[in-house]
Amino acid sequence: xxxxxxxxxxxxxQIVENQQTIDRLNRDLARKSNEVRVIQQIxxxxxxxxxxxxxxxxxxxxxxxxLGFAHSMILLKDLADDVLRVAATRxxxxxxxxxxxxxxxxxxxxxxxxxxxxxxxxxxxSVRYLRSVRARMEAAGEVGPGEASASLPGLPDAQSQLALPxxxxxxxxxxxxxxxxxxxxxxxxxxxxxxxxxxxAATAIDNARTYQMVERLGRLKRFFSPQLAELxxxxxxxxxxxxxxxxxxxxxxxxxxxxxxxxxxxxEELMGVLREYHAEMGKLILAHxxxxxxxxxxxxMIFFNDPxxxxxxxxxxxxxxxxxxxxxxxxxxxxxRSGYDLDLGIGVAKGFATIGAIGFExxxxxxxxxxxTNLAARLCSEAKPGQILISPRLLPELEQILxxxxxxxxxxxxxxxxxxxxxxxxxxxxx
Amino acid sequence: MIPDxxxxxxxxxxxxxxxxxxxxxxxxxxxxxxxxxxDDRQTVTVFVPTPRAERVLxxxxxxxxxxxxxxxxxxxxxxxxxxxxxxRPLDDADRARQEAYRATLMASxxxxxxxEAIARPLTLGFAYTPGVAITFRAEEVFLQTPGPGAGTLxx
Amino acid sequence: MGILPDEIKPAMQGVIPSHxxxxxxxxxPNASAISQVYYVDPDHVALSHQFFNxxxxxxxxxxxxxxxxxxxxxxxxxxxxLEFVRSETKGPVFDVMEMQIEAIASMVGMKGIFKLRAADxxxxxxxTKTVGERLPLAEIPGLR
Numbered sequence: 001x002x003x004x005x006x007x008x009x010x011x012x013x014q015i016v017e018n019q020q021t022i023d024r025l026n027r028d029l030a031r032k033s034n035e036v037r038v039i040q041q042i043x044x045x046x047x048x049x050x051x052x053x054x055x056x057x058x059x060x061x062x063x064x065x066x067l068g069f070a071h072s073m074i075l076l077k078d079l080a081d082d083v084l085r086v087a088a089t090r091x092x093x094x095x096x097x098x099x100x101x102x103x104x105x106x107x108x109x110x111x112x113x114x115x116x117x118x119x120x121x122x123x124x125x126s127v128r129y130l131r132s133v134r135a136r137m138e139a140a141g142e143v144g145p146g147e148a149s150a151s152l153p154g155l156p157d158a159q160s161q162l163a164l165p166x167x168x169x170x171x172x173x174x175x176x177x178x179x180x181x182x183x184x185x186x187x188x189x190x191x192x193x194x195x196x197x198x199x200x201a202a203t204a205i206d207n208a209r210t211y212q213m214v215e216r217l218g219r220l221k222r223f224f225s226p227q228l229a230e231l232x233x234x235x236x237x238x239x240x241x242x243x244x245x246x247x248x249x250x251x252x253x254x255x256x257x258x259x260x261x262x263x264x265x266x267x268e269e270l271m272g273v274l275r276e277y278h279a280e281m282g283k284l285i286l287a288h289x290x291x292x293x294x295x296x297x298x299x300x301m302i303f304f305n306d307p308x309x310x311x312x313x314x315x316x317x318x319x320x321x322x323x324x325x326x327x328x329x330x331x332x333x334x335x336x337r338s339g340y341d342l343d344l345g346i347g348v349a350k351g352f353a354t355i356g357a358i359g360f361e362x363x364x365x366x367x368x369x370x371x372x373t374n375l376a377a378r379l380c381s382e383a384k385p386g387q388i389l390i391s392p393r394l395l396p397e398l399e400q401i402l403x404x405x406x407x408x409x410x411x412x413x414x415x416x417x418x419x420x421x422x423x424x425x426x427x428x429x430x431x
Numbered sequence: 432m433i434p435d436x437x438x439x440x441x442x443x444x445x446x447x448x449x450x451x452x453x454x455x456x457x458x459x460x461x462x463x464x465x466x467x468x469x470d471d472r473q474t475v476t477v478f479v480p481t482p483r484a485e486r487v488l489x490x491x492x493x494x495x496x497x498x499x500x501x502x503x504x505x506x507x508x509x510x511x512x513x514x515x516x517x518x519r520p521l522d523d524a525d526r527a528r529q530e531a532y533r534a535t536l537m538a539s540x541x542x543x544x545x546x547e548a549i550a551r552p553l554t555l556g557f558a559y560t561p562g563v564a565i566t567f568r569a570e571e572v573f574l575q576t577p578g579p580g581a582g583t584l585x586x
Numbered sequence: 587m588g589i590l591p592d593e594i595k596p597a598m599q600g601v602i603p604s605h606x607x608x609x610x611x612x613x614x615p616n617a618s619a620i621s622q623v624y625y626v627d628p629d630h631v632a633l634s635h636q637f638f639n640x641x642x643x644x645x646x647x648x649x650x651x652x653x654x655x656x657x658x659x660x661x662x663x664x665x666x667x668l669e670f671v672r673s674e675t676k677g678p679v680f681d682v683m684e685m686q687i688e689a690i691a692s693m694v695g696m697k698g699i700f701k702l703r704a705a706d707x708x709x710x711x712x713x714t715k716t717v718g719e720r721l722p723l724a725e726i727p728g729l730r
Contacts, residue, residue: 104688104692104697105692105697106689106692106693107689109689109692110685110688110689110692111685111689114681114685116681116685118682118685118686118689120599120686120689120690121596121599121600121601122599122600122601122622123690123693124544124546125600125601125602125603125621126600126621126622126686126690127690127693127694128506128543128544129506129577129603129621130690130691130693130694130696130700131694132505132506132507132576132577132578133506133577133578133696133700134578134694134695134696134700135578136576136577136578136579136580136581137578137579137699140578140579140580142579142699143695143696143699152693159546159601183546183549183599183601183658184596184599184601184658184659187595446603446619448605448607448617448618448619448654449617450607450608450609450615450616450617450652451607451615452607452609452613452615456609456611456613456648456650457609457650457652457667458607458608458609458615458650458651458652459607459652459665460605460606460607460617460652460653460654460665462605462654462663462719480718480719481718482717482718482719483716483718483719494613496613496614496615497615498607498614498615498616498617499617500605500616500617500618500619502603502619506619508618508619510616510617510618512614512615512616549601549602549658551726551728551729552661552723552726552729553602553656553658553661555721555726555727555728556661556720556721556723556726557719557720557721558718558719558720558721573640575618575619577619577621577637578637581637581639582639582640
């Protein structure tokens with residue numbers, strides 16, 4: 001230490017040094033009390049909601065407002081794939097939500113893969129250094145030219161990053177990351193603070209996600225088998241409740257004589273017959289992997305090729321229809337002995353329909369809309385007891401397996417020209 | 432004897448690092464500010480601020496062994512190994528060389544991608560006067576650029 | 587209380603390259619740039635080992651090293667005297683260093699190519715802020 005000639009004892013210097021120490025302690029203390037405020041504020045806000053977006057917003061707002069982390073983002077681990085997806089950001093010109101980061105890619109990807117926090121303050125210098133090493137290796141033929149520069153979300157010129165894995169019971173939920181254009185922007189205290197926020201965020205995010213999932217699962221299970229509902233939730237199948245357009249084979253069926261029967265029979269008798277009929281038809285729907293769209297008393301609408309795509313929708317539809325006709329004939333024989341005059345009629349058609357959730361909040365249904373459903377319904381209503389009426393559009397692909405007879409022309413709502421109706425006499429090679 | 436490219440890098444602007452050691456083989460690092468290569472392409476003079484020169488000279492007068500590492504901000508780097516020849520105080524011409532050296536060093540740091548907030552204080556913050564000019568004779572030249580071939584004897 | 591003061595930590599984040607001098611058994615010194623000196627604890631630092639080089643060979647022959655680091659905020663420089671302790675290929679210190687190197691490597695298409703081979707742990711036997719090497723920030727032209 002160079003002695004100051006005006007202050008040989010170095011007293012002035014000592015005072016300055018003491019003041020600096022006091023300032024530093026005060027700063028540390030201010031941050032420490034911030035720590036407590038963060039815990040209080042975040043925990044009370046975060047537990048007040050189960051809305052995922054709101055949880056993310058609360059976390060990032062607190063990081064910015066209370067702790068001064070101006071650029072932050074939360075990535076959530078994709079439920080189906082091993083990737084992280086940007087779910088919320090704060091402090092960026094572009095929100096960037098939805099951007100993907102593969103595990104092991106960049107600071108965030110490595111943090112996700114290793115499930116360990118990383119603090120790095122020399123990104124620019126490290127990248128410059130490694131580029132120079134790479135250039136040498138390229139020149140020596142040890143690596144191929146060009147770099148697979150993954151485009152990572154965040155500041156393109158970030159110098160410092162602090163990224164924390166969000167885990168719940170060792171399960172990775174996502175990654176919380178803050179960054180800065182200043183080198184060495186974060187220190188050990190920042191690690192401590194981010195960890196506090198991260199622990200609370202991980203639990204809140206997981207709860208919100210679980211809630212969201214349970215809600216969705218419940219909705220899906222009303223329409224689909226539990227297995228399919230799970231598959232959809234885990235991302236293995238598209239959400240069928242999202243509106244989409246697809247070619248489907250539609251089967252309509254109902255009982256001839258049901259209205260008269262319903263008016264004259266006792267309620268117990270009526271419900272007994274319906275239950276038996278529904279149970280038997282239900283088994284055949286499951287066996288052929290059809291999707292039951294709706295019941296209306298004695299009527300049912302089933303379609304094929306949605307939500308699970310199948311290559312042979314039309315064939316499945318007619319095979320199910322024929323099996324239903326046979327089973328219904330056995331039931332009808334018994335009903336006739338009890339004095340009930342009931343017989344099954346079926347209509348089958350194929351075409352494009354718009355499919356998705358129809359209804360309003362609190363009462364959503366999964367439905368298909370299109371001329372094809374009108375046509376199948378119309379064919380069904382025209383069918384005489386024991387008939388399966390199909391539209392000619394099914395014929396080309398099913399000629400090999402069907403023996404049909406002409407029934408006549410039908411006018412159908414939504415179609416300008418009348419449609420030929422054909423009755424399935426029998427299957428040429430029953431399955 | 433020093434290859435052309437190495438000479439270019441040494442003349443600068445390069446970051447210069449002197450390595451010496453004492454009788455117990457304890458190494459010492461000292462940053463140098465500016466270098467001059469003599470006409471024989473083998474004798475090199477580097478400049479060290481006086482407060483830092485003492486320990487270098489103590490080692491050099493005892494055993495004469497010196498290493499001079501030098502690197503561009505782009506990481507291209509070389510190293511000379513040699514023996515101590517002499518030392519003298521800086522003259523005005525040396526100081527002028529050091530001024531020029533520091534200015535170009537900053538330009539090269541900026542060019543290599545250092546932010547201005549680092550390049551300026553890093554390069555212009557090297558003290559250079561009063562200083563000592565230390566001369567040595569290079570015996571070996573090595574490639575030091577990180578990556579394959581680092582450590583190769585060039586001459 | 588260890589030997590390393592807290593204020594040296596910013597100099598150990600690799601923002602500005604550091605330098606290391608070692609010495610072979612035959613007495614030949616070696617001066618080399620290193621991208622980062624890693625802070626381990628108040629008495630230890632680590633150097634990354636990616637390529638086998640003269641520094642590594644010298645350390646095997648003679649476990650002493652002199653390291654120079656610079657604080658990228660104050661631009662003060664420090665001399666450290668080190669003594670080699672051991673080379674680690676797993677454990678928390680290795681993991682921290684390896685994660686950082688892997689993250690950067692993946693950014694420049696070097697994932698799996700540029701890897702940390704070992705974390706070389708050194709005990710710090712002396713540390714001094716240099717005197718007479720750096721100008722006070724106030725004397726540097728063009729700084730705010």
